Structure formats: C-alpha cells, structure tokens
Amino acid sequence: MDSILVTGNGPLNGKIPIAGAKNACLALMPVTLLTDQPVTLTNAPILSDIKTAEALLSSLGTEVSFLNGGKVLVMSSHNLKSSHADYDIVRKMRASNLVLGPLLARTGEAVVSLPGGCAIGARPMDLHIGALEALGATIELKEGYLHAKSNGRLKAGTFEMRMASVGATENFIMAAALANGTSVLKNAAKEPEIVDLVKCLRSMGAQITGEGSSTVEIQGVDTLGGTTHPVVVDRIELGTYMIAPAMAGGQVDLIGGKKNLLGQFWNSLERSGLEISETADGIRAKRVNEIIKAVDVKTEVYPGFATDLQAQFMALMCLADGTSFLEETLFENRFMHAPELIRMGAKIDVQGGIAKVQGVSKLKAAPVMATDLRASVSLILAGLAAEGETKVARVYHLDRGYENLVSKLSNVGAKIERISDNV
Numbered sequence: 078m079d080s081i082l083v084t085g086n087g088p089l090n091g092k093i094p095i096a097g098a099k100n101a102c103l104a105l106m107p108v109t110l111l112t113d114q115p116v117t118l119t120n121a122p123i124l125s126d127i128k129t130a131e132a133l134l135s136s137l138g139t140e141v142s143f144l145n146g147g148k149v150l151v152m153s154s155h156n157l158k159s160s161h162a163d164y165d166i167v168r169k170m171r172a173s174n175l176v177l178g179p180l181l182a183r184t185g186e187a188v189v190s191l192p193g194g195c196a197i198g199a200r201p202m203d204l205h206i207g208a209l210e211a212l213g214a215t216i217e218l219k220e221g222y223l224h225a226k227s228n229g230r231l232k233a234g235t236f237e238m239r240m241a242s243v244g245a246t247e248n249f250i251m252a253a254a255l256a257n258g259t260s261v262l263k264n265a266a267k268e269p270e271i272v273d274l275v276k277c278l279r280s281m282g283a284q285i286t287g288e289g290s291s292t293v294e295i296q297g298v299d300t301l302g303g304t305t306h307p308v309v310v311d312r313i314e315l316g317t318y319m320i321a322p323a324m325a326g327g328q329v330d331l332i333g334g335k336k337n338l339l340g341q342f343w344n345s346l347e348r349s350g351l352e353i354s355e356t357a358d359g360i361r362a363k364r365v366n367e368i369i370k371a372v373d374v375k376t377e378v379y380p381g382f383a384t385d386l387q388a389q390f391m392a393l394m395c396l397a398d399g400t401s402f403l404e405e406t407l408f409e410n411r412f413m414h415a416p417e418l419i420r421m422g423a424k425i426d427v428q429g430g431i432a433k434v435q436g437v438s439k440l441k442a443a444p445v446m447a448t449d450l451r452a453s454v455s456l457i458l459a460g461l462a463a464e465g466e467t468k469v470a471r472v473y474h475l476d477r478g479y480e481n482l483v484s485k486l487s488n489v490g491a492k493i494e495r496i497s498d499n500v
Contacts, residue, residue: 081469081483083460084492085442088327088364091489095315095333095359096122096480097308101270102150103172104247105277105308106130109139109152110179111255112281114303116152121308123147125476126170133166133173137180157184164190164221170477174205174244177225178252181214187225191218204238204245211236212249212256233258233297241266241378246293247274253295254283265293268379269338273309280304312338314479316346316386317454319362320393321486323351325461326364329489334360340380342390348372349393371399371436376406388414388455395423396462397436405430414452417445421459421467442467450478457482461491470498 097120106127109116121127123146131141131150138158142151160180167173167190180187191202202223206216209225211234216225233256238245246266251274253260265271267289275288281304284296315334322329323346336343336355347353350370352363371394376384384407394401395418405411412432415425420443424435442465447453453474460467472495475482483495 078470078498079472080496080498081457081472081475082466082494082496083457083469084466085325085461085463086492087325087490089322089325089329089461089486089489089491090327092330092332093318093485093489095310095318095331098122098270098273098311098313099124099126099478100172100243100313101273101311102127102308103130104175104270104274105306106134106150106152107175107179108251108274108277108281109134109154110137110157110176110183111251112301112303113155114153116281116303117305118150118152119148119305119307120310121148121150122311122480124478124480126172126478129166129170130172133162133176136163136166137176160184160187162187162189167192172244174202175247175251177205177223178209178248181209181225181227182231182252182255185227185229187223189223189225191221191223204240204242205248208236208238208245208249208262209252212252212260231256233260235261235263237263238265240264241291243268243270246271250275250278250285250293250295253297254278254285254301256295256297258297260295260297262293262295264291266378267291269309269312277304277306280306310334310338313383313385313451315339315360316342316383317389317458317479318485319346319351319353319360320389320458321461321489322362322364323349323369323393324396324458325491327490328361328363330356330358331360331362332358336360341377341382342386345372345374345382345390349397369393369397369436371397371401373402375404378407384411385451387411388451389458391415391425391432391434392418392455392459394434395425395437395440395459397434400433400435403432403434405432413448414455417448417452417456418459420445421463439464441465444468444470447471447474450474454479454482457486457493461486
C-alpha cells in the first residue's frame with residue numbers, strides 16, 4: 078500500500094492543468110447504454126474510478142477503448158449482453174448506480190446492486206427509485222439488488238425530489254430521454270456536471286431544456302445517435318489546487334479553470350484573503366497577505382459551497398487568524414479528516430454537523446491516514462504548510478479522484494513524493 082510524503086518548503090509557483098471532471102465523466106459514460114452508435118469522450122480524467130466504470134460497462138457488453146494515453150474514451154454498446162450490474166463491481170463506486178436509468182430505458186429491465194463508494198454517510202437510493210417509478214418503472218429490492226422493469230417503453234412522468242440529488246437527476250434525465258412523451262423533473266440538481274450531461278445528450282439528439290435550473294423538461298425521442306463530447310473540467314480539482322497557494326504561499330495558474338464552475342467557493346476563498354483572477358488560460362490564485370482570514374461556510378447544493386471542497390477548506394482554516402465554523406449539511410460523516418488534522422496541531426471541535434476551527438500559527442508534520450477521497454487531499458494540503466515531513470497513508474483514495482497529483486504539485490515547487498510501504 079502506498080503513502081505520500083509531503084514536506085512544507087515554502088511558496089508554490091507555476092501552472093497546473095486541470096483534468097476533466099471525474100463526476101461528469103462517470104455520468105457521461107453510461108449514456109453509451111442509450112444508443113447502438115459509438116460515443117466518444119475527450120478530456121477524460123485518468124483515474125481508478127474511470128477504470129471501475131469501464132469494467133462495469135464492459136460487463137454489460139459495452140466495448141470500451143482508451144486512446145491518447147487514456148484521455149479519450151471510445152464506447153460502443155451496439156451489442157449489449159446483460160442488464161445485470163454485479164455487486165463485485167458496483168460496491169467499489171457509488172456512481173455505478175447511474176447505469177440503472179439508461180439500462181431500463183434501452184432494454185426495459187435492469188438489475189443493479191446497491192452501490193458503494195466513500196464511507197461519508199448514508200446516501201439512500203429512494204430518490205432514484207421514485208424518479209424512475211414516475212416514468213412507469215416497477216422496482217423491487219431483493220437480496221441487495223434493485224430489480225427494475227418497464228412494461229414496454231418508459232412513459233413520460235413528472236417527479237419532484239425532496240432534495241436536489243445529483244445522481245437521481247442524472248438517472249431521471251437519461252431514462253426520460255427515451256421515454257414516450259414529455260417528462261418534468263422538479264427540484265432538479267443544478268451542478269455543472271448536470272449541464273455537461275445534457276449538453277452531451279443533446280448532441281446525441283435528445284430534446285432537453287432547463288438544465289442548470291430547478292426544473293428540467295425532457296421530450297422523449299425514439300432513438301439517440303452517437304457523439305463526440307469533451308468532458309467539462311473538474312471543479313473540485315480546480316478548487317483543491319486553488320487552496321494550495323493559499324496555504325503554502327505563492328502563485329499558481331490553474332489551466333482550464335472557470336469561475337462559473339465554483340459557485341460560493343470562489344467568494345469564500347476570496348474572503349479568506351486569497352487573490353483570485355480569471356486569465357486567458359484559466360484562473361490565477363495568489364497568496365498576497367501573511368494573514369489568512371477566518372471564514373464561516375455551510376455546505377449546500379450547487380451553486381452553494383461544495384461538500385467536496387469542505388475538507389480542503391477546513392485545512393486552510395486551520396491556519397486562519399481567528400475561529401471559523403464549518404457546517405456540513407449533506408453528509409453526516411464528512412468530518413473524518415478532523416482527527417487527522419488535529420494530529421498535525423490543528424484545533425478543531427466537532428459537534429454534530431458543525432466543526433469549530435480555531436486557527437493556529439503553524440501546523441506540524443505527523444503521520445496521518447486518509448479516510449476518504451477529499452479527506453486525503455486535505456491532509457496533503459496541510460502537509461504543504463506544515464513544519465517537517467508529513468506521511469499520508471492509504472492514499473489509494475486519491476487515485477479515485479486526482480490525476481497525477483504528485484507530479485502536478487511537484488511541478489509548481491512542492492516537495493512531495495509517493496512511496497510504496499512494501500519496499
């Protein structure tokens with residue numbers, strides 16, 4: 078099992094290219110199930126989660142090829158052989174549930190295991206089930222699998238979600254794209270990954286309006302064709318690397334970054350004292366003040382402060398002048414990084430869904446352990462600003478969501494390396 082060694086060694090300077098969005102690509106890959114024509118995704122991130130999604134699609138009969146070093150995915154589902162998404166694959170990644178809607182729409186049935194992923198709290202499937210039942214599906218849970226069927230073609234329906242679930246929004250939109258009639262989803266998720274999915278589906282011939290708003294309308298079509306679609310840049314990777322110079326000092330250009338992907342995070346980071354500007358190539362993040370200002374944040378659905386950036390922002394607030402409060406509203410186990418940051422000298426008190434962070438003048442290196450994807454990178458960021466060498470264990474979590482993290486940070490001056498604990 079690998080670990081990462083990080084030594085705080087001063088300011089960062091240079092450029093970091095931002096990869097295609099993991100969460101967008103994982104939603105885009107299942108669209109191949111909706112057509113017998115080839116679907117090509119460019120700007121795909123090179124991540125273990127993408128390989129897991131490829132394994133799942135291949136098990137269903139999809140032919141998947143990785144070109145250009147893995148940056149281009151060519152998929153063809155012209156000869157599907159199964160509608161059964163097995164537990165052994167689905168348990169590795171929650172986004173595997175996104176084959177449910179497309180399989181149901183294309184084949185009239187789907188058997189999909191309940192999903193896995195990071196252990197950050199309960200994320201039930203009831204919204205996915207309700208959304209697809211609104212389109213005429215019948216769904217039963219038997220022995221850990223969702224058994225979904227439709228009596229012929231799915232029928233148009235209207236569904237209002239009690240909370241704006243990204244995954245349920247994606248499943249509904251993909252399934253409704255081939256349903257008979259006009260379907261409406263209310264209280265839909267507004268995330269950029271939803272907008273990117275709709276852009277891809279529209280290029281395949283889907284008739285969809287309202288993406289990025291709380292109401293999405295889908296006029297079902299008989300068939301969808303193939304397409305070539307570029308994956309939108311990863312807003313979570315972008316936000317993560319914006320925090321790096323805020324903690325370590327210096328100036329970093331994030332190539333391909335876009336302000337409109339970041340929502341409230343941009344404002345929160347500016348309030349902390351970081352100088353942020355848009356450039357012709359992306360976004361420039363620059364530490365201009367010695368003092369980091371304490372900022373309170375509350376995680377919310379987009380365009381609110383992203384829960385996937387909360388751990389990274391907590392690492393920054395550990396060095397702030399004053400006390401900040403971070404409220405987590407989406408997942409109940411999303412503060413598992415706090416005890417590890419405390420090992421590095423942070424002062425954090427977690428009470429329920431609120432973390433009180435009292436800033437300290439410095440962090441000190443310590444052996445720490447990654448507990449999930451975003452928690453792991455928060456410890457890397459803390460290590461950039463800590464005195465001494467920090468060893469972050471269980472970094473396989475990082476491989477799920479950060480492409481070439483060690484080389485990207487090394488290229489802007491960070492002292493960081495990946496080692497094998499078996500050596």
